[in-house]
Amino acid sequence: MRDIVDRACEAALYNQDDAGLDAGASVLVAEGDRWAGVGQALLARGEEYLRQAWERGWRPADVLRLVRRDLEQAHLRIAEDLIAAEARRYARLPERWTDAEVWWGDDTAYGERLVQRERTDRFSLAGTVLEVFRLLIRLPSIEPVGPVPGDPAGDLLEHAHIEPRMLGRIRALLAKAEATTFPEEAEALSAKAQELMARHTVDAALLAVKSGTAQIPGACRIGVEAPYEEAKAVLLDAVASANRCRSVWNSAYEFSTVVGFESDLEAVELLYTSLLVQGTAAMTRAEAGQRAGGRKRTKTFRQSFLLAYASRLGQRLAETAEHTVADTVAEAPGNLPALVARDVAVTSRAEEMFPRTTTTRLRGATDLAGWEDGTAAADRAHMADASRRSLRR
Template identity: 40%
Template sequence: MDDAWLADLLRHRAPLLADPGSATELAGALAARGVALDGDGSVTAALVEAGLLEALDGTWERGWQPADVAHAARRKATAGSVPLVVALIGAHARRTAAAERAPEAWVEQLRELGALDGGAAAGDPTADGAGAVVAGWQRSERRSAAEAWRIALQLLGVLRGSPRIELLVPPPSRWGDARRRASPPGARPGPTAAAGEERALRVIRGLLAKAEATDFAEEAEALTAKAQELMTRHAVDAAVLQGELPAGEVGTRRVHVADPYVRAKVQLLGAVAEANDARMVWYQGLGIATVVGARADLDAVELLFTSLLLQVAQGLAAAERTRGPSASPRAFRRAFLLGYAHRVGERLQEARRRATAEATAAAAEREVDLLPVLRSRTEAVDTALAQLFPKLRTSRSRASVDAGGWLAGQSAAERADVGSRRPPLG
């Protein structure tokens, strides 16, 4: 095997490998020639050094974050590529001492992916040499030579072909020296209020995870309702404590939307964001959305969206069992999700108006005018959005929908637990 030829392919022609057919064809040719990822190490080293790790560096510079890359691998390559990309991200994190140098949001994503688990000490230059990462992945996953090459090559194609997106977190090339952390990686620094916020979010996430894992609809509904109750209480408390939105308290959050029916799910996310005074921008074709808003509201948006996705899945399953004639199952499901998103958005807006009226009346009794606070928070979010996305344009879907699915979705939304979340008022 000509290593120079392979290195040239990995550097300059890799985007073509994102196509499953091209990756499979080349993987078969390499396997037929007896080229193994865990062979003598020379070819594997070329794949890791000149290919995958270099491609990862490129994605960071184009605005991608660790969770974005794992999402793209799952969506554009195969589910089997996720353990490989997590191992590669972990190798990169060790080489760059990310646990000590990266921004908190980056480190949190590494922790959630499990990319900081195991491995050699941070900064050890010998930790990931000679293609150990890819070879170790192949052995642990027990992949055949052809299958391992196909997954690795297709992942390389996805990484090399990833487009440029807005840079929300500084990439590794902009990290400074290692800094001393007062708490474990990913933990939020701050006073007791911040610690209480973290505890509340852990409880809410745990309830949602249990709801997603159970096979019993009644148990899932009870867990989801409890999570919604805690989320609403947490959001109200955070808003009261925060008051006017301080400079720098407008944040961003990437939300990954999985297939199928991505457009319909994005409509639901947009409805949740709008009702919570946040703004959503969607990267078409990537299944990635960016939500801009007050930091306390971003947690609420993400958690509520997760909860409603679970509820809509349960509602859709029930509606399909009783639905009448329709154009097709796929058209019915898509219309159901769109109708659900539309009606849930209306309900959330109604709850927001009621809460705003109640809070305004209560403040007036104390001779406090909330309107400037509300206006300043909205303006701060809009300013941050314009700075991040100066060329933003809006779009609305004009595609026709299945009437039966739309009505069924709206009916399910009437039964959805959306809580009575108050907007951030101060």
């Protein structure tokens, strides 16, 4: 079957138009009684292309994000299948890799099971698989954020995660903040979560010094997808900075790379996701009020709202983190060197990964009402004061 797949890929993957895809799909389905073998061979070829992508710095979430953006849901499901199949090779996977699982049993059954799941013909499916392959082989090299599966060096890395009990408290606070319809309550809950994260950073730094554990900063990628991706990137950068991490946005592939220690990366991902949910909800409520007043410029309103929300909230997050660290250092001045060393390590790692970065000019916030409403939404989340109030309860 390998020769059939070779001919199909040669016809389909190196042409820009759909004629090549159709020619390749025709090759794959030409001998209908051999479809089971073709399906198995396509799985094997997909695993090869994925391995090449991993070695060029990509990770499963990055690939799926790109497939979701550029192709269709059927392509996304097939990409998930290929990732699950490739992951079987390894006894242990890197952190944040994939939870995709093989659902089709033996690989010889994949072709027919795929037809049943997608409820379409073999020719269409063959073309869909080849489109996924074409996307994979065109992926450029990007900065790696961790070891690839099977790399023995990955097993030697030690990461200090947020302690499970603390992680549970943070998640619970953010879940309540997302669920409440009272802005003041959401503000206090989010502020308390940020304070817990900041305190955990201090504790982790001190514990590493006392134990003599050699830890190095890591990195992760977080999706920053359209629409309003510029405002989202600003918000993520604010959350990263408040949690002693560094963020670099890649607009072409809709993600930001966040550099920091593992527990801080977990905190950034949790808080960014929650604040984005909260900001979107606040924007929807504000927009409804604007519409009730007869306004219809929703796109400019949303862009301006989210930019103002991200900009002002960044200040609030920084205030909360600074107050927390200042209080801790005031109690024990000897804690400061450990925090400074942690910051230096993160900055050095970020500069090593991204020696050449550029600044981006954001599209202007042209809707005054959107800017004012977004600023007001962030102002209500006065992180430092709210955190103190919540701590006294």
